[in-house]
Amino acid sequence: MFANLIHHIRQGDRLSVARAISIVEDERDSKNEILSTLFPFTGKAYRIGITGPPGAGKSSITDKLITLFRESGKSVAVIGVDPSSPFTGGALLGDRIRMVTHHADRGVFIRSMASRGGQGGLANTTQETADILDAAGYEIILFETVGVGQVELDVMQATDTVIVILVPESGDDIQMMKAGLMEIAHTFVINKADRDGANKLYTTLKNILHSLPDTKDSWYPNVIKTVATRGDGMDDLFSGIAKHRTHIMETGRWKVNLDMRYQRQVKARISTMLGNSFWSHNHQSMKEEMLKPHDKRIPPYRLAESLFSQ
Amino acid sequence: MFANLIHHIRQGDRLSVARAISIVEDERDSKNEILSTLFPFTGKAYRIGITGPPGAGKSSITDKLITLFRESGKSVAVIGVDPSSPFTGGALLGDRIRMVTHHADRGVFIRSMASRGGQGGLANTTQETADILDAAGYEIILFETVGVGQVELDVMQATDTVIVILVPESGDDIQMMKAGLMEIAHTFVINKADRDGANKLYTTLKNILHSLPDTKDSWYPNVIKTVATRGDGMDDLFSGIAKHRTHIMETGRWKVNLDMRYQRQVKARISTMLGNSFWSHNHQSMKEEMLKPHDKRIPPYRLAESLFSQ
Numbered sequence: 303m304f305a306n307l308i309h310h311i312r313q314g315d316r317l318s319v320a321r322a323i324s325i326v327e328d329e330r331d332s333k334n335e336i337l338s339t340l341f342p343f344t345g346k347a348y349r350i351g352i353t354g355p356p357g358a359g360k361s362s363i364t365d366k367l368i369t370l371f372r373e374s375g376k377s378v379a380v381i382g383v384d385p386s387s388p389f390t391g392g393a394l395l396g397d398r399i400r401m402v403t404h405h406a407d408r409g410v411f412i413r414s415m416a417s418r419g420g421q422g423g424l425a426n427t428t429q430e431t432a433d434i435l436d437a438a439g440y441e442i443i444l445f446e447t448v449g450v451g452q453v454e455l456d457v458m459q460a461t462d463t464v465i466v467i468l469v470p471e472s473g474d475d476i477q478m479m480k481a482g483l484m485e486i487a488h489t490f491v492i493n494k495a496d497r498d499g500a501n502k503l504y505t506t507l508k509n510i511l512h513s514l515p516d517t518k519d520s521w522y523p524n525v526i527k528t529v530a531t532r533g534d535g536m537d538d539l540f541s542g543i544a545k546h547r548t549h550i551m552e553t554g555r556w557k558v559n560l561d562m563r564y565q566r567q568v569k570a571r572i573s574t575m576l577g578n579s580f581w582s583h584n585h586q587s588m589k590e591e592m593l594k595p596h597d598k599r600i601p602p603y604r605l606a607e608s609l610f611s612q
Numbered sequence: 613m614f615a616n617l618i619h620h621i622r623q624g625d626r627l628s629v630a631r632a633i634s635i636v637e638d639e640r641d642s643k644n645e646i647l648s649t650l651f652p653f654t655g656k657a658y659r660i661g662i663t664g665p666p667g668a669g670k671s672s673i674t675d676k677l678i679t680l681f682r683e684s685g686k687s688v689a690v691i692g693v694d695p696s697s698p699f700t701g702g703a704l705l706g707d708r709i710r711m712v713t714h715h716a717d718r719g720v721f722i723r724s725m726a727s728r729g730g731q732g733g734l735a736n737t738t739q740e741t742a743d744i745l746d747a748a749g750y751e752i753i754l755f756e757t758v759g760v761g762q763v764e765l766d767v768m769q770a771t772d773t774v775i776v777i778l779v780p781e782s783g784d785d786i787q788m789m790k791a792g793l794m795e796i797a798h799t800f801v802i803n804k805a806d807r808d809g810a811n812k813l814y815t816t817l818k819n820i821l822h823s824l825p826d827t828k829d830s831w832y833p834n835v836i837k838t839v840a841t842r843g844d845g846m847d848d849l850f851s852g853i854a855k856h857r858t859h860i861m862e863t864g865r866w867k868v869n870l871d872m873r874y875q876r877q878v879k880a881r882i883s884t885m886l887g888n889s890f891w892s893h894n895h896q897s898m899k900e901e902m903l904k905p906h907d908k909r910i911p912p913y914r915l916a917e918s919l920f921s922q
Contacts, residue, residue, distance in 0.1 A: 334913045341911035560906055567912035568898065568919075575920045576886040588878065596870055601651035602877035603644045609878075610885045 304332065308339050311438050314377075316411060319438045323413060326430045337430055340437035345560050347379075347436040348547060351445045351458040353483065354467030359493040362530035363467055363539070364446050368404055370540045371442050379440035382414040383428050383447045383457050411440060425456035426570055429563065455483055460563050462556060463546045465489045465539075468507075470499035485514065488523055488546050491539060495527035519555045521546065584609045614642065618649050621748050624687075626721060629748045633723060636740045647740055650747035655870050657689075657746040658857060661755045661768040663793065664777030669803040672840035673777055673849070674756050675713055678720055680850045681752050689750035692724040693738050693757040693767050721750060735766035736880055739873065765793055770876070772869050773856045775799045775849075778817075780809035795824065798833055798856050801849060805837035829865045831856065894919045 310318035322340075326333050352367075354360050364380060371378045404410040415428055432443050445461055447454040458464050466487040490507055492500055507525050524542050528535030550556045581588075587609055591599050600608065620628035632650075636643050662677075664670050674690060681688045714720040725738055742753050755771055757764040768774050776797040800817055802810050817835050834852050838845030860866045891898075897919055901909050910918065 334917075338911035338914050341909075342907045345906040561902055564906070564909065564912055565898065565902070568916050571913055571916035572890060572920060573883070573887060575916065576890055577883060579920075580882060580886055588875065592871055592875070596655040596874070597652045599651075599874065601648035602874055603881055604648050606878050606881035606885065610882060610889075 304335065308336070311340065311434065312343060314439050316408070319411065319434060320413070322434045323431050326434065327415065327427055333430075337433060340434060343437040344433045345436065347432070347440055347443045348463075349432060349443045349445065349461040349559075350543065351447070351461035351464045352467065353447045353454055353458055353465070354491075355469075355472060356448055358467040358469050358472065359530050360446055360448070360467050363465075363491065363493060363528065363536075364444055365403055366530055366533060366536045367444065367540065367543075368410055370536060372404075372407065372409055376441045377409040377411075377439065378442045378444065379411040379432075379435040379438075380413070380444045380446060381428055381431055381435075382412070383424065383445060383454065384414065384416045411435060411438075424453050425460070426567075428457050429460055429567065455486075458483065459486060460559075460566070462550060462559050463488050463543055465491060465543070467491045467493050468503065469494045470497045470503050472503060484510070488521060489539070489542050490523060490525045491535075492525065492527045493530050495535065496529050500527060519550070519553050521549055580609075584612075614645065618646070621650065621744065622653060624749050626718070629721065629744060630723070632744045633741050636744065637725065637737055643740075647743060650744060653747035654743045655746065657742070657750055657753045659742060659753045659755065659771040659773075659869075660853065661757070661771035661774045662777065663757045663764055663768055663775070664801075665779075665782060666758055668777040668779050668782065669840050670756055670758070670777050673775075673801065673803060673838065673846075674754055676840055676843060676846045677754065677850065677853075678714055680846060682714075682717065682719055686751045687719040687721075687749065688752045688754065689721040689742075689745040689748075690723070690754045690756060691738055691741055691745075692722070693734065693755060693764065694724065694726045721745060721748075734763050735770070736877075738767050739770055739877065765796075768793065769796060770869075770873050772860060772866060773798050773853055775801060775853070777801045777803050778813065779804045780807045780813050782813060794820070798831060799849070799852050800833060800835045801845075802835065802837045803840050805845065806839050810837060829860070829863050831859055890919075894922075 307318055307322065311322055322336055325336060350367075352360055352364055368378050368380065404412070413431065415424065415431065428445065432445070435443055445457050447457050464483075464487045466483060466489070468490060470492065472492075490511075492503055492507070494500075504525055504527065511523050511525070524545075526535055526538045526542055528539060530536065547556075550559070588605075591605060599605070617628055617632065621632055632646055635646060660677075662670055662674055678688050678690065714722070723741065725734065725741065738755065742755070745753055755767050757767050774793075774797045776793060776799070778800060780802065782802075800821075802813055802817070804810075814835055814837065821833050821835070834855075836845055836848045836852055838849060840846065857866075860869070898915075901915060909915070
């Protein structure tokens with residue numbers, strides 16, 4: 303039955319893919335075995351991250367990109383990532399729109415993921431879901447995230463091309479985007495560029511990008527104006543992505559990304575196992591320390607060192 | 613000489629406090645010993661976090677709060693936290709303004725901290741700096757951060773009262789504040805409340821807060837309108853903080869915060885030591901695996917498990 307599931311995933315069977323993703327999301331026992339068996343078939347998909355503030359038009363742009371990739375003969379998977387928050391109820395509403403447009407298209411797979419409470423786990427689950435889709439043969443994987451939290455940043459950092467969508471009103475959002483997103487973006491889109499302020503934002507962005515240290519393998523981020531709902535500028539964006547893809551293939555960065563994702567998965571797993579194992583043995587010592595009044599406790603560093611060296 | 617430093621810190625000697633903070637920031641050898649020796653004298657200061665988007669007036673509000681706390685006879689330390697980013701050059705400019713106002717006041721200590729590159733380290737360093745100031749006798753510690761990144765969130769989560777400053781134009785920022793900040797705030801300030809839109813934001817905020825799950829120990833966050841530059845509403849904010857302080861003292865939450873900070877410090881240290889120790893032994897195995905082509909590698913989970921069980 304298990305070999306059957308793997309076989310069907312490799313054939314691109316959508317129900318089997320969906321089932322495997324659910325197993326990964328639910329952290330079920332067979333998760334490790336499924337991911338490990340699929341692993342040799344991963345490392346082929348091109349991974350694109352799309353992010354930006356709410357209302358910037360991420361869903362419309364994702365929708366148009368799906369169409370353009372499909373027209374060029376590529377299969378596309380979309381992973382919508384939404385860290386849990388009471389304020390983002392509507393963030394993944396875009397799904398429904400896309401579902402309608404691409405509903406009948408067997409070359410498109412769409413899945414939304416939300417945090418199930420586990421701190422830090424969402425970015426890992428997202429990667430594992432992408433690996434399943436990669437092994438299932440999807441050639442393009444689009445990650446769509448909202449906002450600028452650490453999870454979104456982690457997701458973006460594990461993609462090959464990072465696209466940040468802004469709107470003319472986003473002047474302040476650029477300031478908010480300080481947590482490292484700006485530095486990892488390869489393409490900026492000014493969507494709704496028919497509105498006032500588009501040219502001003504364009505100039506501001508160009509100036510900021512000019513002052514950035516070069517940390518992107520000699521790739522100078524491009525800035526593209528779009529009106530996604532009308533399709534304006536979408537060809538520019540599409541060819542911009544292709545250009546960046548060619549660039550990172552030539553510089554070897556694509557291979558480095560693949561290696562880094564591998565190492566990150568190993569390290570994340572090790573870190574979890576080390577912590578679990580350590581605290582299952584030392585839980586009691588911490589508990590006893592907590593029973594003392596604060597000023598009678600062993601100082602934190604000393605306690606850490608004494609527990610560690612036992 | 614070391615005992616001398618500790619003695620002078622305990623006497624509140626500003627130069628000695630500054631020296632100890634530099635030792636912590638630079639991760640010098642004596643850091644552990646200084647923090648451990650000071651530890652029994654910590655756990656007395658009340659810790660307040662102030663955050664919000666750039667331009668919201670955090671510095672003005674911090675400045676006025678310092679004055680109000682000083683008038684009520686409390687000594688105050690301010691830690692400005694700024695994760696490194698090329699976009700935040702101006703974020704801590706506020707320091708200079710405050711320095712002028714409170715320059716001659718020996719009961720005020722101000723320090724800015726920026727990331728020195730080490731991922732995740734800034735939040736720890738900030739805590740350790742606060743512990744030094746706590747041991748030096750500062751009764752109020754204000755943490756001022758910009759933005760909504762993970763570091764800022766970590767810093768806020770380690771305080772007793774979290775204040776989020778917004779401006780009437782912040783409607784969109786509320787949406788951006790999804791990474792958990794909204795859920796941990798105890799007080800919202802609508803600054804520059806003489807501008808258009810203040811009442812609308814007030815209503816929006818109240819509605820959102822009403823829909824939040826109760827995760828704050830039965831504390832319903834207050835929303836306060838201010839015009840900090842004129843001092844309007846500052847008394848309300850000041851008494852709002854006092855009210856929250858009384859609340860968490862009565863519910864025992866204050867003690868829980870203290871315990872959580874202690875545990876977090878132990879766990880962070882353990883996690884670092886576990887990782888360092890593990891990878892110093894297994895670095896070579898990972899390196900060898902990376903030399904193989906991607907599809908010939910041991911799947912990440914299996915590699916992790918095999919390295920871990922060795």
